[in-house]
Amino acid sequence: MKLRVLGAVVAVAAGFSLTSSGGAVAVGNEALTADLDAILADNALKGADVGVTVRDANSGEVIYTRQGAKRSQVASNLKLLTTAAAMDLLGPDYRWKTELLTSGTRSGATLNGDVVLRGGGDPTMSRVRYQALADALKASGVTTVNGSLVVDDKKFDSNPLGPGWAWEDVPFSYSAETSALTLSPDAKFSAGTVVVRVKPGATTGAPVVVTTEPSNDHVQIVSTATTNGNAGITVQREQGTNRILVSGSTWAEVTALTTVKDPTGLVTSVFQKALQANGITVTGGVKRQEAPAGAAVLATDTSMKLSELMVPLLKDSNNMLAEVLVKTAGKSFGNGVNQLSTKWAGLGVDPNVVEVFDGSGLSRYDQFSPDDLTSVLIKAKTKPWFSAWQASLPVAGVDGTLVSRMKNTPAAGNVKAKSGSLTGISGLSGYVKTAAGRDLVFSVVQNNYVLFNNPKNIEDRVAVRLASDGGSSIAPQIQSVPQQRKAPEQDRAKVPAQERFDVECSWIGTC
Structure with a gap:
């Protein structure tokens, strides 16, 4: 892991100079300053740490800043840096x-020697595509x-989880293990997971019928759920194992995503089934090792371009992508970040x-500032890949993690932005x-907000406010709506999804 310098340093982005302090600084627009100050004076922010930076997208001129240089956790906003640096380092046409x-050698229908399935890290691989390799x-x-x-x-190296990730998130689909051989069971490319499908039994009180997609021998279903009532x-997944626990009751079909321990093992099971479906017998079992040098390629599956992967990654805030x-940049989390950091200066970010x-912002060790995030946004405009990258950002009131936000306001269809959510972070x-063009x-x-205020x-x-001219056009957005306070010990998996602000809506299927 590359050691980076911390301390009371004001960030100076390449090509831009920002001045920030604990108070607000604005340039030439008293009405905007007053409105933003009023928004940030909301009682919901009492005791919270809030940083805001607004700049001209072309000149870099500072329009408004409040603690803009202060480092804090930025959650999935970090994906702006990761994806921009990857587009520079790997190139928009990169494929896995x-x-x-x-x-081995052929003797009629027999292959004398091992057959090797080698992963390149493609997070979009599916059961169907592994089947196609077996078909070939x-x-x-x-x-x-x-x-x-x-x-x-x-x-990739053998460390599947990022430094500073929360251990209790590991069973959830947004915190899956990263592997060079992995599988996505859905159209959103939820790599390292399986779909668990629960169907009611034939009669009231009967056990439910639980299946996984894809079918595999890697996970074990342990179900106590019944066909009775609407308890849910x-x-x-049980921590540290591949036992998936299903409980409760239902009259209706339910589907859920859960992570697996060791995605390579899942792929192995799926590929074995694909070989069996083709009537191919493997006499020597399974080995995990590197492919021998000079091995001949029998079949190849190639992924979509990196520029195309930006859409599900940014629209849905996909951590595993x-x-x-x-x-891909550097085999391990530490070396990969270091390799990507060679492109940060060109994105207005001083690595020191x-x-x-990590790449997703799940790590509680990440420290970044609003000033640096706006520098990435400005510098990205100068890159040849900018159009595809910007088009991958969620659009307010239209798609992605912003599909339900800012509808029927001047921001709808206008704001293109990356959201970020973790407990206490948004x-x-x-x-x-702007209205003036x-x-x-x-x-x-925002850091350290309390959970019953919607950040x-x-x-x-x-x-x-930035999209409008102020006045009555922002009135519908001025009132905060406090939510019912939840007991700290309450199981987060049982909190109604629509009431959770500590995760991205795409991670729990509410957008």
């Missing part, structure tokens, strides 16, 4: 490969492998005044065009 290889082996005429199935996930179904970028430990950073970038980062209200009111 998953290969089937062998160093069958199409070549092989029906027997007189050797082993070798699975090679050595493209809880699906959660972001972490794949880090490990920030702390970054942020929104992106682009907005001026292009701005902005970043609002998204503050961010939305700032964004709506």
Whole structure:
């Protein structure tokens, strides 16, 4: 892990100079300053740490800043930096490969030697695409492998979880393990997970029927759930195991995502089933090791371009896609961040005044500032990949994690921004065009807010004010709506999804 310098340093972005203090600083717009000051004076922010920076998107001129240089946790706003640096380092046309290889020899329908499934880190691989690799082996005429199935996930190191991730999040789909051989069971590319499908039994009181997609022998379902009442179904993986516990009751079909321990093992099970479906017998069992040098390629699956992957990554705030970028850059979390950091200066970020430990922002060790986030947004405009990258950001009131936010306001269809959510942390950073036609970038980062105040209200009111001319057009957004306080010990998996502000809405299926 590269050691970065911390301390009371004012961030000086490449090409821009910002001045920030504990109070607000604004330039030439008293009405805007007064409105933003009023929003940030909301009682919901009492005791919280809030940083705000607003700048001209073209010149970099500071329009408004309050604690803009102060480092804090920015949650998924960090994906702006990760994706921009990856587009620079790997290139927008980068693709991942998953290969089937062998160093064996053919004798009729028999392959004498091992067959190797080698992962390149493609997080979008699916059961269907692994099946296609098995189909290609069958199409070549092989029906027997007189050797082993070798699975090679050595493209990445063996540490599957990022530094500073919360241990209690590990069973949830937004905190899955990262592996060079992985699988996504859904269209949103939830890598490292399986879909658990719960169907009611034939009669009242009967056990429910639980299946997984894809079908596999890697996880074990342990169900006490019944066909009775509407108490609801809880699906959660037991810590440190692949036992998936299903409890509760239901009359209706329910689906849920849960992570798996060791995604390589899941892929191995799925690929074995694909070989069996083709009538291919492997005599020597399974080995985990690196493919032998000089092995011949039998079949290859190639992913979509990196620029195309930006859409699900940023629109849905997909953590696992972001972490794949880090490990693709440098095999491990530490070296991957260091490799990406070679591109930070070109994005207006000094590597010596920030702390970054992962790609998604899940790490509680990450420290970044609103000033730096706006620098990334400004510098990205100068890059050849900018159009595709900006088009991948959620649009207020239209799609992604902002689909339900700022509807019927001047920000709707206008604000293109990355949201971020963790317990006690919320942020929104992106682009907005004012009523007068001026292009701005902005970043609002909130830390240490209390859970029964919705922090998204503050961010939305700032964004709506920037998109409007003030006055009555922002009135509907001015009132905060406190939520019912939850007991600290309450199981987060049982808190109604629509009441959770500590995760991105896309992670729990509410947007």
